[in-house]
Amino acid sequence: MGRNTELAELAESIFGDTYDRDATGLDRAAWKACEESGLTALTAPDTGGTLDDAGVLLEAAGAWAARVPLAETDLLAGWLARAAGVEVPAGPLAAVALGPGVAAGSPGGTLTTAGTAVSGTLTRVPWGRSLAAVVVVEEGGPDGERVLVLDAATATVTEAANVAEEPRDDLTFAGATPLATGTAPAGAAAELGLRAALARSLLLAGAARGALARSIGYAGERVQFGRPIGKFQAVQQMLAEAGSEVAAAAAASAAAARTAQGAGFAAAETAFAVAAAKARCGEAATAVARIAHQVHGAIGFTREHDLRLVTTRLWAWRDEDGNDAHWNDRVGAAALDAGPDGLWPLVTGRP
Structure with a gap:
């Protein structure tokens, strides 16, 4: 798939025009x-x-530290509502999967139903205080999984945030009547987890690109010993290392999006590609954030400098929707399941 340059330009213009570091x-x-x-x-x-288009959009959102739930609304909640055959609510949305298979760092919680009334608490819901609705899927049997659309305005909100100050709120419902109910195909909760990991990988790739761009700019402006620090070989080497990590994250996340677009999320190759992308982007996040702060020195740690907007997102997002260890375990398990004869086709997508 080719990169959608018009979409990239549109996204960059929107996020650039509304950018506010404070x-x-x-x-x-x-x-x-x-x-x-x-x-x-x-x-x-x-x-x-396409998912490739979504990748272009989310990369730009990550690079600009955009404060909008695009992935949550489109790739997650919107998809889940459509999969269950219910109307997609207007406004900002989030999706939550309930069950033992939910990865650490993902939204979760418990709900009980009495008649048509729903009670319980959903935890770490992205942008909870600003949502119009939450679409919830409960892991179930082979005949389908129950989906509830809950009006966020009926919830009591306990505000919290991740290290990047993005809302990760608890929403408590007491006898709430769902806006809609439906049944999604079996495996919907598992697919939601893969979709969330893919979206997070794309955002990580964008934030890493944003951190590198800020570091290159600062290295060209900051003068030490009579010349810009970017002229020193040690700094050049660090920036080159960060550049390789950014390239790896972009390649891994884009490959996962292409695989999902072509094979679907139920395919083994998609699960493998998404797991590899989330793990690789998490590793890149650690390296790029470290190098960016080394290049900036003490000023990069101040609240007044906008480097923190992308590096705190790198730290937060690498642990959300499954951390490096979780997805590396999935990569290893898939490789073992494929066996000696199946590993090459799994990695390359070719016989």
């Missing part, structure tokens, strides 16, 4: 611009958007 919470101006441009439902069946 603000926190939902960026309503950026969200409105994304809604009006159709970016909040980019991969809906009637739009013609």
